[in-house]
Amino acid sequence: MLPFAAMSRPIPDPSVTRTTALRPGPVGLLGIALSDVWSRRQLIRYLVSADLKKKGRDTLFGNVWWILDPLLQMIVYVILVSVIFNRTEEDYALFIFAAILPWKWFSSAIGDAITSVSGQDRLIKQVQFPKIVLPVAAIMAGITQFAFGMIPLAGLLLLVYPDRISPTLVLIPLVAVVQLVFTLALGVLAAALNVFFRDIGNLSRHALRLWFYMSPALYGAAVIDEIAATHGYIAASIKINPFYPILNAYRSVIYYGSAPDWIALGGVLGASLAFLLVAVWFFKRVEPTFAKVL
């Protein structure tokens, strides 16, 4: 399919024909997307490392910010909630840190994914390559950031809450995989939509903020029960949110030292995989128009 893919191979006469008749169906598109990502994994790797380099280069502390950022955010919320609003949970700092860390990964990955395609307009008009690598690389770059977040988490556990250290901590990557699938699905979809509607970028900042407050990050089950007593629909929407089981799972393995709710987590994984298929299909479906619209 790709004229350039042939360059590296010693095929003497590769040929390609493009016509309007060659429009693969949904399954065909998903297959192409999969082979796009696999055959261009080196490109994804370069894009990820370029992204990380750039993020570290601008500031004095560089990548140290990946460690400081979640810590400072945690301090802000500890002051806001436990001092100003005077509502607290036991070991509140760890309670919210277990949720802030994955949320920061999610929100920054989505923010980067949204502009990943529309920001490369010049390139897309000049070079033929599978555009799906752009949102995928943007989201993969976030994993490193999340991994760096394990450093302040370890520090917090070792120095302040040594009693909370439990073997369930090794389950963190498992929960992260579920989150990654969901993030990929949403990121790929949002990246494609933002090509056609630039408002997505503006809207997303507010949507993500509201989403954070509607997720059990700063509060737990007790608060949700309180909300349910007065505003039933809000409590219900908190519970159908995919970040309800995801953040609860992180909190189980980090804060409570118990196994996550496997059934809820498995449900999110299944739904996210289905969502990912739809998102990738949509992306591939509209991909040919990117060069014309941008």
Next chain:
Amino acid sequence: MTEIAAPAAGQSGRLPAIDVRGLGVRYSLRLTRKNTLRNSLAQLVRRDGGGGGHFWALRDVSFNVVHGESLAIIGPNGAGKSTLLQSMAGIIEPSEGEISIRGRLSSLLTLGAGFDQELSGRENILLAGAFLGIDHGEIQRRLEDIIAFADIGQFIDAAIKTYSSGMRARLGFSIATSVEPDILLLDEVLATGDQVFRAKSKERVLELAKGAKAIVLVTHDMHWVTEFCNRAMLIEHGHVIAEGQPEEIVRLHEARSEESRRSAGTPGG
């Protein structure tokens, strides 16, 4: 035995490197550029048929380029020259018709489009190679040649944002021509860089052309057309107007643009 092999080889040699048949590229005006939700909603509410039109950037374009040939595409601004190159490069899909490409293709549309300002020249070579789909080992092998030809010197490890536009163009040219393509698509890139590099790039293009490689060139520089190309094609408003000897086509193009200038009463268009 040789009699059996010979026709097969001869046949593949006769097949054109680029074969374009009845190509049409349509742009939907509804979807083009800087759409916002507000516009879409307004269109939904108004339901006026006028806003949802489309525009053919190219229509009924047929031609072929055989190996060893270099074709110049000329025409006024907005005639569809760049769209045609983008279609051949696979960047834009045809809305109707067919394009067949036989051979390894490389396009030098605008040089350095994929450059990342924050990365060094060396990192950008690797990144551009990955975007072009050249495998890692091959680009590593060619790295020193690319750097040498671009003549960037010790700046190769400095961020691209510190480069002059000439340096950037040289690096882009060097990457794109390093792959030894069978088919090279060039868009107005030859006029970049200083005198020395221009001579060098001209030499490289001639060298590529000599190696039985097909070249398609889009340019406003009529000098290049007559000097370099053995065939030219004039397009206007997305249609092929004429095709033939470069001198002839250039003369026709100049006569037609002179005429349209006079009838419009204003220079350019």
